[in-house]
Amino acid sequence: xxxxxxxxxxxxxYRRLLYKYRYFNDPYIFSHDIAxxxxxxxxxxxxxxxxxxSTGNNRMGYKVNELIELISRxxxxxxxxxxxxxxxxxLGQAVTDYLSESEMYQKIxxxxxxxxxxxxxxxxxxxCRDMSSLRGVIRENKIYIAILAVPHDFAVSVAxxxxxxxxxxxLNFTSERLSLPENVYVHNFDIITTLEEVAYFIPxxxx
Amino acid sequence: xxxxxxxxxxxxxYRRLLYKYRYFNDPYIFSHDIAxxxxxxxxxxxxxxxxxxSTGNNRMGYKVNELIELISRxxxxxxxxxxxxxxxxxLGQAVTDYLSESEMYQKIxxxxxxxxxxxxxxxxxxxCRDMSSLRGVIRENKIYIAILAVPHDFAVSVAxxxxxxxxxxxLNFTSERLSLPENVYVHNFDIITTLEEVAYFIPxxxx
Numbered sequence: 001x002x003x004x005x006x007x008x009x010x011x012x013x014y015r016r017l018l019y020k021y022r023y024f025n026d027p028y029i030f031s032h033d034i035a036x037x038x039x040x041x042x043x044x045x046x047x048x049x050x051x052x053x054s055t056g057n058n059r060m061g062y063k064v065n066e067l068i069e070l071i072s073r074x075x076x077x078x079x080x081x082x083x084x085x086x087x088x089x090x091l092g093q094a095v096t097d098y099l100s101e102s103e104m105y106q107k108i109x110x111x112x113x114x115x116x117x118x119x120x121x122x123x124x125x126x127x128c129r130d131m132s133s134l135r136g137v138i139r140e141n142k143i144y145i146a147i148l149a150v151p152h153d154f155a156v157s158v159a160x161x162x163x164x165x166x167x168x169x170x171l172n173f174t175s176e177r178l179s180l181p182e183n184v185y186v187h188n189f190d191i192i193t194t195l196e197e198v199a200y201f202i203p204x205x206x207x
Numbered sequence: 208x209x210x211x212x213x214x215x216x217x218x219x220x221y222r223r224l225l226y227k228y229r230y231f232n233d234p235y236i237f238s239h240d241i242a243x244x245x246x247x248x249x250x251x252x253x254x255x256x257x258x259x260x261s262t263g264n265n266r267m268g269y270k271v272n273e274l275i276e277l278i279s280r281x282x283x284x285x286x287x288x289x290x291x292x293x294x295x296x297x298l299g300q301a302v303t304d305y306l307s308e309s310e311m312y313q314k315i316x317x318x319x320x321x322x323x324x325x326x327x328x329x330x331x332x333x334x335c336r337d338m339s340s341l342r343g344v345i346r347e348n349k350i351y352i353a354i355l356a357v358p359h360d361f362a363v364s365v366a367x368x369x370x371x372x373x374x375x376x377x378l379n380f381t382s383e384r385l386s387l388p389e390n391v392y393v394h395n396f397d398i399i400t401t402l403e404e405v406a407y408f409i410p411x412x413x414x
Binding site: 003005008009012013016037038039075076077079080081083089090091093094095097098099102104105106144145147168169170171175177178179183185187189190191192193194195196197198199200201202203 | 309313
């Protein structure tokens with residue numbers, strides 16, 4: 001069964017929340033507490049957890065560690081475990097920092113830049129490699145996920161190298177819309193579009 | 208009439224594309240060219256443009272400058288014109304850089320940080336101010352949109368200051384889900400959730 005995208009996103013958020021409690025002694029949590037902490041309705045949380053086969057216990061709630069396990073089994077994949085980041089500008093560095101410090105099942109395998117001042121440097125303890133080794137690193141390590149944080153003008157050519165090397169999922173931070181084979185999953189995040197969306201939806205009548 | 212979110216996002220992308228052509232001599236563009244360059248279906252583009260009252264011309268296509276005007280009238284708001292960015296860590300700096308260099312109708316009015324090493328410094332020509340002036344700057348300049356790029360632990364308290372000062376739209380880069388008044392529009396971008404989504408949807412059967 002394939003879960004809907006929104007469900008996967010929420011399950012990912014629940015797990016991150018649950019991580020905070022897992023070192024307590026035999027921790028339990030109620031769906032309404034998950035809901036409150038994630039700013040959702042309790043019925044939504046229960047529905048999501050039912051979808052992956054968890055029902056909890058009316059009196060005690062859900063066992064935190066079991067729930068983490070169950071979410072992990074439901075949404076994680078061996079193939080998605082390793083990622084590469086291409087482009088070590090400020091954004092690439094910010095993302096590398098953030099992910100290195102966060103608790104997540106995915107690991108940054110390598111980071112790349114074209115700038116020889118950056119190659120060889122370490123970012124959050126990860127050595128920046130030259131673009132010429134991109135294809136080889138992806139193939140040798142069987143990496144399927146990449147974060148694209150290069151300048152706009154390089155987006156298409158780098159994306160083509162990535163998919164040619166075997167990348168199947170891209171988080172695209174450039175404003176370029178990539179035209180890639182259908183079996184490549186792309187999530188575009190475009191900050192200008194997002195800001196213009198926010199501007200459109202602010203309730204002007206109340207201002 | 209309120210446009211659907213996805214339509215606003217696409218119109219924003221069309222406009223960014225059109226910007227590239229506007230200095231040509233009396234430029235025209237066909238919907239199928241917009242579609243190709245935005246990686247969409249032509250019928251989608253025509254439907255979106257029809258929604259905002261543009262029909263184009265079968266033989267010549269759409270007048271680029273008129274279309275930019277029309278999109279601007281349809282999605283821009285006076286209230287959404289100015290933004291503040293809170294948190295000048297690597298992410299805040301990357302966002303400030305990127306937006307300063309991009310063509311967009313919104314302008315960064317001010318950036319803020321709590322770190323006294325950063326306050327007074329300039330980021331992309333914009334002086335970083337101390338958090339103590341946040342409320343005042345927002346009120347005096349009638350700013351309604353903020354980008355939240357502070358560390359996770361400060362997200363809730365800063366968001367409360369923002370909305371208390373009159374902010375009505377937030378692009379939230381923290382992993383914290385904010386519990387704000389209903390009249391505040393929040394777009395959450397959570398990179399870990401997004402990466403876990405990408406990992407879930409890579410076509411494992413083909414690997």
